[in-house]
Amino acid sequence: MNKLHLSEDEQDCLQELINVAMGQASDQLARYLDSFVYLKVPSIESVDADSLATTLDQQQAAMAVVSQGFFGYEGIRGEALLVYQDEDSERLADLLGYEPDELSKDEQLIDISSILTTTFLNVFASQIENQISYSAPKLLPSRANSLSEHLEQLTFNWDLALKVNINYQVTDYSFNCNMVLLIPETAINNIKVVLNRILEEL
Amino acid sequence: MNPTVLICDDSNMARKQVLRSLPEQWHSNVQTAQHGAEALTILRNGEIDILFLDLTMPGIDGVGVLQGIQKLNVDCHVFVISADIQPEMQSKVLGLGAKEFLRKPIKADVLQSNLEKHGLL
Numbered sequence: 001m002n003k004l005h006l007s008e009d010e011q012d013c014l015q016e017l018i019n020v021a022m023g024q025a026s027d028q029l030a031r032y033l034d035s036f037v038y039l040k041v042p043s044i045e046s047v048d049a050d051s052l053a054t055t056l057d058q059q060q061a062a063m064a065v066v067s068q069g070f071f072g073y074e075g076i077r078g079e080a081l082l083v084y085q086d087e088d089s090e091r092l093a094d095l096l097g098y099e100p101d102e103l104s105k106d107e108q109l110i111d112i113s114s115i116l117t118t119t120f121l122n123v124f125a126s127q128i129e130n131q132i133s134y135s136a137p138k139l140l141p142s143r144a145n146s147l148s149e150h151l152e153q154l155t156f157n158w159d160l161a162l163k164v165n166i167n168y169q170v171t172d173y174s175f176n177c178n179m180v181l182l183i184p185e186t187a188i189n190n191i192k193v194v195l196n197r198i199l200e201e202l
Numbered sequence: 203m204n205p206t207v208l209i210c211d212d213s214n215m216a217r218k219q220v221l222r223s224l225p226e227q228w229h230s231n232v233q234t235a236q237h238g239a240e241a242l243t244i245l246r247n248g249e250i251d252i253l254f255l256d257l258t259m260p261g262i263d264g265v266g267v268l269q270g271i272q273k274l275n276v277d278c279h280v281f282v283i284s285a286d287i288q289p290e291m292q293s294k295v296l297g298l299g300a301k302e303f304l305r306k307p308i309k310a311d312v313l314q315s316n317l318e319k320h321g322l323l
Contacts, residue, residue: 009214016213019258020306023285036290041212041258127307195319 004046021123028119030180064089066113069135075186082113088175107162158182205251207232210241225309230312238262242270258285268298
């Protein structure tokens with residue numbers, strides 16, 4: 001299984017690129033919610049691909065997962081999963097003030113996930129001089145194994161899952177979600193090359 | 203005379219990005235801090251003319267540092283350099299005495315034109 005194996009400098013560089021991307025994603029979220037979003041330093045970890053699917057599958061019944069594919073240049077591509085525990089997606093629905101006749105809760109969750117994913121990845125990509133396009137976001141059915149079935153249908157082999165733990169506090173509310181980026185080996189290598197180019201330029 | 207500078211950011215890379223945007227001849231007068239508490243200690247003891255301050259940091263964050271500066275009555279020019287670009291945050295830090303809000307990643311020309319704007323370069 002391929003892992004990131006980053007040096008301390010590379011890790012710091014990746015963290016900073018992610019902080020900048022997350023800052024702009026939070027700004028978009030704040031605009032969407034018409035509220036101020038309190039931002040913490042997001043923690044990142046790389047997780048074993050096999051164990052990820054198993055763990056998430058076990059919890060699937062109590063989770064909402066929105067999945068969206070992304071494609072850039074030079075082998076940068078992958079699938080972004082926004083993972084919410086049920087209590088968090090409920091809180092989000094409260095926060096958005098769901099009204100019948102308006103967007104359904106599911107549609108709101110898809111909207112918000114897509115805002116977070118695309119803003120995050122656009123800003124991340126611009127910092128590594130790449131440009132990304134997206135497939136339509138999709139809310140996975142909430143039943144056991146729907147995630148692993150979905151992952152099996154992906155048209156590429158992913159070798160690494162980069163998990164970004166995000167915690168948002170919005171005025172009186174707070175909600176957590178995880179952004180999990182599934183990326184293939186070519187993308188990992190490309191990211192490492194870019195991290196080192198950035199570090200050399202400093 | 204070159205000003206004394208403090209760069210406060212939890213990221214080594216971000217500190218370097220600020221440093222390399224500063225004039226070469228300033229470099230020997232630059233100190234760094236990795237978090238807010240460290241910055242406040244330096245600000246309290248030393249004579250810092252210019253502080254470049256990140257906001258999102260573990261422990262005492264940038265807003266905490268700005269509040270500390272007011273409390274301690276420290277006289278220095280603060281430039282906030284942050285990824286948290288929400289308008290409400292920008293007006294908050296300007297209200298707490300920061301001279302400018304600059305967005306990350308910082309570019310040398312942006313930093314320098316802002317220093318010029320305040321007569322520091």
